[in-house]
Amino acid sequence: MSRKWFGTDGVRGRVGDSVIHPEWVLKLGWAAGHVLTAGASERPRVVIGKDTRLSGYLLESALESGLASAGVDVLLVGPLPTPAIAYLTRTLRADAGIVISASHNPYQDNGIKFFSGNGYKLPDAQEEAIEAWMDRPMLVSDSEQLGKARRVEDAAGRYVEFCKTTFPANLDLRGLHLVVDCAHGANYKVGPMVFRELGATLTLLGVEPNGININAGVGSTCPEILQEKVRNSQADLGIAFDGDGDRLILVDEKGEVLDGDELIWLLARDMQQQNALSGVVGTLMSNLALEQGLAELGIPFVRSAVGDRYVLEAMQQNGFNLGGESSGHIITPANTTGDAILAALRILAIMRKHNKSLEALRAGYRPYPQVLIGIRLAEARRMLDNPSARQYIAGAERDLADQGRLLVRPSGTEPLLRIMVEAKSAELADRVAKKLATELEILAAG
Incomplete structure (x- = not known):
């Protein structure tokens, strides 16, 4: 279906x-409440968290x-990252x-x-x-069947303590200078708390949310300010989150960006x-x-559809x-979903354990140049x-031949058609991606 x-x-x-829209979201809460109450022997409870958008x-x-109208109790935790919820x-x-x-996304969106009761994305x-x-x-x-709501006052502290338990007890972050960019988003309090309580010296960016500045020129999708700050302050590492705290980008001491692929390689x-990887x-x-x-290391690897829910499904299917x-x-x-703080702590633990800089640890990884372009379309599919x-896409594939690969897909979260071109040379990737994007934009304008 x-x-x-x-x-x-x-x-x-x-x-x-x-x-x-508030009317639609009211009914969404009511509908979700009825799904939860169906067959339940006790009154269901739902945790609600949010990021820092004004519309939250x-x-x-x-x-x-909506949930209360369907007989569901609500636990409000305020602004916290998605993995905390x-x-x-x-x-x-x-x-x-x-x-x-x-x-x-920008503040105008929400x-x-x-999540299901076990912390996984809803089936x-x-x-x-x-x-x-x-x-x-x-x-x-x-x-007499209506639900009620209460605030969980210690929610942030609970999550901070959980994050700290994932860091090796025999290690700390004393002596490390970290630049942490919280994107004026959901990690603006708990992120700095975790790293500071483990002993790090912090320089902070994006920790003054006002409801409309979330992701605005800061965060994981805009690392330029973070790169400059790391270089100028001679920091050991830069950490960038996105608005809801489930994405992580790192910057090494030279100001070079490490994306998710490179971080996964380091973790793997x-x-x-x-002997802890399957x-x-x-x-x-x-x-x-x-x-x-990963193949050079003899590590099994499979690809899933885009989206962390599909990544998790493939992880479970393959063990x-x-x-x-x-x-x-x-x-x-x-964790049961993307968690930027936990991933950052794992990388920091590797650095401390081997007493190496991030630049030294990443030696040996050479990513293929990738070009990503999004075309805004109401009907991307x-x-x-x-x-x-389809003819234009086939032509782009011929242009790449055996020198790269192409992926064109509709976004699952925005009205965009996303184009990804990966090639052995940056010039080839850029040329093929821009040509295809122009052809599809002209076709869409029509």
């Missing part, structure tokens, strides 16, 4: 549009009301968790994503059940040395250098315990069914 509203990472869109207040209230949902023994966030079957309830008339439960090599899952977007580098995406979503044995579009 195809889903009408849910994409690869919940529901997302422009605030005030037909979906990310509006949508939080709507969700809370997954963790708290498990430890508070809640029946589900909900995150109000549009991740790396979204709703769900397709439950998302489909929620969509089915959305087609029913909204009827409020009897007064270390886990293999400890295999790695990447995605269709993962750099060929990651696949080849692998490490996976992630080029964008910086990294799933380790300690339909474009791929257009015969002319």
